[in-house]
Amino acid sequence: MDSQTVISSLNDQQKEAVSTNSIYTLVLAGAGSGKTRVLVHRVAWLIAIDKVPLQNIFVVTFTNKAATEMRKRIEDILNYPTKSFWIGTFHGLAHKFLRIHWEEAGLDKNFQIIDSLDQIRMIKKMLKTLNKSESDFSPKDIQLFINKNKDAGLRPNKLLDGRIEEDSEIIELYRYYDDLCKSSSVVDFSELILRVIETLRNNKDLLERYQNKFNHLLIDEFQDTNTIQYNLLKLLAGNHNSIFAVGDDDQSIYKWRGAKVENMQSFEESFDSTKIIRLEKNYRSTKNILSAANSIISRNSSRLGKNLWTDSHKGDLLSLYRASDERDEADFVISKINDYFNQGNLRSEVAILYRSNAQSRVFEEYLLKYKIPYKVYGGLRFFERAEIKDALAYLRLISNRNEDNSFERIVNIPVRGIGMKTIEHIRNVSNKNNISLWESSKKIIEGNMLSKRANNALYSFVNLIDKIDSLTKGSALSEIVREVIQSSGLIEHYGRDGQLNGEAKVENLGELVSASEGIITSEDISLSPLDDFLSYAVLESGSSQSSSEEDSIQLMTLHSAKGLEFPVIFLCGLEEGLFPHQRSINNQSELEEERRLCYVGITRAKKTIYLTYALRRRIYGIDHFGSPSRFIGEIPLDLIEELNSLELSLSSSTHSGNEYENNKPMQLGQRVIHNQFGEGVILAYEGNGPQARIQVNFYDEGCKWLVLEYAKLKFI
DNA sequence: ATCCGGGCCGATCCG
DNA sequence: CGGCCCGGAT
Numbered sequence: 225m226d227s228q229t230v231i232s233s234l235n236d237q238q239k240e241a242v243s244t245n246s247i248y249t250l251v252l253a254g255a256g257s258g259k260t261r262v263l264v265h266r267v268a269w270l271i272a273i274d275k276v277p278l279q280n281i282f283v284v285t286f287t288n289k290a291a292t293e294m295r296k297r298i299e300d301i302l303n304y305p306t307k308s309f310w311i312g313t314f315h316g317l318a319h320k321f322l323r324i325h326w327e328e329a330g331l332d333k334n335f336q337i338i339d340s341l342d343q344i345r346m347i348k349k350m351l352k353t354l355n356k357s358e359s360d361f362s363p364k365d366i367q368l369f370i371n372k373n374k375d376a377g378l379r380p381n382k383l384l385d386g387r388i389e390e391d392s393e394i395i396e397l398y399r400y401y402d403d404l405c406k407s408s409s410v411v412d413f414s415e416l417i418l419r420v421i422e423t424l425r426n427n428k429d430l431l432e433r434y435q436n437k438f439n440h441l442l443i444d445e446f447q448d449t450n451t452i453q454y455n456l457l458k459l460l461a462g463n464h465n466s467i468f469a470v471g472d473d474d475q476s477i478y479k480w481r482g483a484k485v486e487n488m489q490s491f492e493e494s495f496d497s498t499k500i501i502r503l504e505k506n507y508r509s510t511k512n513i514l515s516a517a518n519s520i521i522s523r524n525s526s527r528l529g530k531n532l533w534t535d536s537h538k539g540d541l542l543s544l545y546r547a548s549d550e551r552d553e554a555d556f557v558i559s560k561i562n563d564y565f566n567q568g569n570l571r572s573e574v575a576i577l578y579r580s581n582a583q584s585r586v587f588e589e590y591l592l593k594y595k596i597p598y599k600v601y602g603g604l605r606f607f608e609r610a611e612i613k614d615a616l617a618y619l620r621l622i623s624n625r626n627e628d629n630s631f632e633r634i635v636n637i638p639v640r641g642i643g644m645k646t647i648e649h650i651r652n653v654s655n656k657n658n659i660s661l662w663e664s665s666k667k668i669i670e671g672n673m674l675s676k677r678a679n680n681a682l683y684s685f686v687n688l689i690d691k692i693d694s695l696t697k698g699s700a701l702s703e704i705v706r707e708v709i710q711s712s713g714l715i716e717h718y719g720r721d722g723q724l725n726g727e728a729k730v731e732n733l734g735e736l737v738s739a740s741e742g743i744i745t746s747e748d749i750s751l752s753p754l755d756d757f758l759s760y761a762v763l764e765s766g767s768s769q770s771s772s773e774e775d776s777i778q779l780m781t782l783h784s785a786k787g788l789e790f791p792v793i794f795l796c797g798l799e800e801g802l803f804p805h806q807r808s809i810n811n812q813s814e815l816e817e818e819r820r821l822c823y824v825g826i827t828r829a830k831k832t833i834y835l836t837y838a839l840r841r842r843i844y845g846i847d848h849f850g851s852p853s854r855f856i857g858e859i860p861l862d863l864i865e866e867l868n869s870l871e872l873s874l875s876s877s878t879h880s881g882n883e884y885e886n887n888k889p890m891q892l893g894q895r896v897i898h899n900q901f902g903e904g905v906i907l908a909y910e911g912n913g914p915q916a917r918i919q920v921n922f923y924d925e926g927c928k929w930l931v932l933e934y935a936k937l938k939f940i
Numbered sequence: 941a942t943c944c945g946g947g948c949c950g951a952t953c954c955g
Numbered sequence: 956c957g958g959c960c961c962g963g964a965t
Contacts (some may be wrong), residue, residue, distance in 0.1 A: 286954095286955090287954090287955080288955085313955065314955085315955050316955085339955080340954090340955090413954090413955055416955090477953075478953075478954075480952080480953065480954095481953075481954065481955095579952070579953080580951070580952050580953075581951080581952080581953085582951065582952090602953085602954080636941095639941080639942070641941065641942095642941090643941045643942080644941085645941085646941095762955085763955070764955085765954095765955075781952085781953065781954095782953080783952085783953045783954070784953085784954080802952095803952095805952055805953085806952090807952070808952085821953085842956080843951090843956090844950080844951090844956060844957090845956035845957085846956085
């Protein structure tokens with residue numbers, strides 16, 4: 225393959241990036257500027273032109289989905305499968321490393337990964353054993369504390385130097401938690417990466433080996449790397465390996481979980497003669513969509529600066545729909561979706577985006593009602609569901625008897641007569657002898673330490689696990705899974721009358737079997753298929769719908785939409801307090817992150833975008849009256865078409881005023897003058913007639929709600 | 941040991 | 956509103 229084949233389809237800046245000789249490259253890639261394309265072609269260039277062997281390349285993506293897709297596209301260009309290719313998320317790659325080097329990392333061979341729900345469970349249990357009340361330290365706060373410190377590379381010991389006295393208790397909890405993880409051989413998300421760094425730092429040979437191996441480090445979504453991830457990258461880079469970082473500071477939306485945009489600014493300082501390449505041509509959206517997005521993001525202060533442009537046509541205006549409440553909003557969205565589908569388009573071309581997961585419920589309800597297939601991303605995902613976690617716990621226990629978390633989760637599910645008292649006993653013996661719950665149970669059974677009934681119950685459980693294990697030795701993975709959900713009694717348990725959503729849960733358990741069939745085992749980790757599957761289940765928790773090939777509407781949060789594109793976008797719930805979120809409204813930098821999130825949302829759209837907001841919305845079962853998001857007002861008026869513009873008739877009542885003024889239709893964005901507050905713009909309104917309330921943003925006085933009848937506004 | 945119901949509290953976003 | 960925890964009844 226010659227160089228032309230690799231870069232012929234690219235524009236000049238993209239070519240420059242793909243074919244660069246620079247050791248350190250920072251690509252500032254605007255939304256829709258062909259970022260993924262550049263990365264994919266860069267890898268192809270390295271392999272085909274620079275003759276770099278695949279195993280010397282290390283590629284970090286933000287999601288598993290992105291990794292899978294990128295790998296596929298690289299294979300398409302190279303025209304051969306990419307075996308033993310280190311491409312994945314930081315977590316996925318760290319996991320791979322730890323599987324290979326579990327010994328050097330001080331882990332058990334078959335360590336398991338826990339997700340954040342498991343982590344909470346563990347913390348709660350820990351508090352119980354330590355006889356601490358959850359009111360002193362909420363489990364969530366402890367979790368936050370632990371993860372925050374791990375993400376900053378700080379172990380309890382490090383924290384104890386120079387600690388503040390009042391922190392010592394929570395640091396002790398952190399230490400205890402780490403011990404607990406060790407004894408049950410589990411690893412949490414943050415631990416994965418921290419452990420890799422520590423292993424490399426404490427093992428010069430290993431570090432050298434990897435520094436010699438990965439000559440080319442490529443990283444996507446660089447703006448969303450946190451401290452420890454960046455440190456890992458620097459460690460691997462050493463003094464001579466090349467780094468090719470791609471990112472967009474305007475799309476940095478993960479500051480809340482420790483991501484540092486500053487990494488982008490400091491990249492140039494950290495690495496000598498960094499070459500900076502800007503990708504500013506947008507290939508995705510129409511001119512109108514891009515103008516709207518640019519107008520919004522231009523309000524932010526701290527930006528590296530990019531000038532995104534397009535030579536596409538103007539396209540449609542952005543549509544704005546004012547819903548009376550969230551049901552009306554959903555109804556509107558559905559009707560537009562039906563129109564679009566009936567014009568012969570695919571459902572999968574449409575995405576409904578929202579700020580928070582809870583908003584998906586109403587949409588789901590309506591989509592179900594109208595029998596429109598859909599797929600939800602995020603929220604409670606497939607592998608996080610209770611029934612699935614139960615089944616996984618059985619599988620984990622089969623793989624590793626000492627995994628206390630799983631033991632406790634399912635020792636009495638389905639109920640088999642092992643109650644609190646028995647479990648308490650098992651825990652005591654386990655604590656006293658410093659052995660796992662499993663070992664402790666066996667000891668108890670042998671010593672006949674319980675009542676006959678309890679002893680029998682416990683025996684039958686221990687026996688069950690052993691039996692499933694020996695029965696399925698050597699069986700295919702899916703056979704093991706099938707056996708587990710059957711003989712554990714889970715199917716029967718969930719299928720029983722009275723179980724909430726019983727059929728759905730049984731169905732999900734069946735899905736788990738199918739999921740285990742589709743797994744392709746990772747090539748270069750010597751992991752049993754079962755352990756491979758268990759890791760996969762945690763790292764890739766999947767969408768919340770069971771997988772199906774059916775053409776369906778895509779529902780997701782703005783965060784999970786990053787990196788994706790759709791012909792038609794519905795950006796919903798554009799209300800102050802919801803988006804921007806209440807918790808960010810009073811903080812300039814957090815508000816700017818919300819604005820970037822909005823920018824991300826709008827730039828997902830290729831052709832059409834609908835913006836919707838609701839005048840009334842139920843949250844926690846209480847009605848809230850919101851006002852339209854400030855972000856709507858940040859889009860130039862001439863780019864927006866209001867689908868149901870305000871046409872208030874004021875004539876119907878006692879209102880005293882001149883006839884013309886009373887009947888004049890009002891529009892959002894209409895400029896008005898108030899005696900006291902001066903000039904402003906109408907942002908929203910509620911109700912009808914003279915009693916209607918309208919919200920005006922006064923240039924000097926800010927936003928105010930006024931009752932139309934008394935406000936005596938002059939329209940100008 | 942298990943079931944049921946009332947009280948309480950809380951959800952931004954992710955791997 | 957809904958999930959989770961706890962306590963009392965069986």
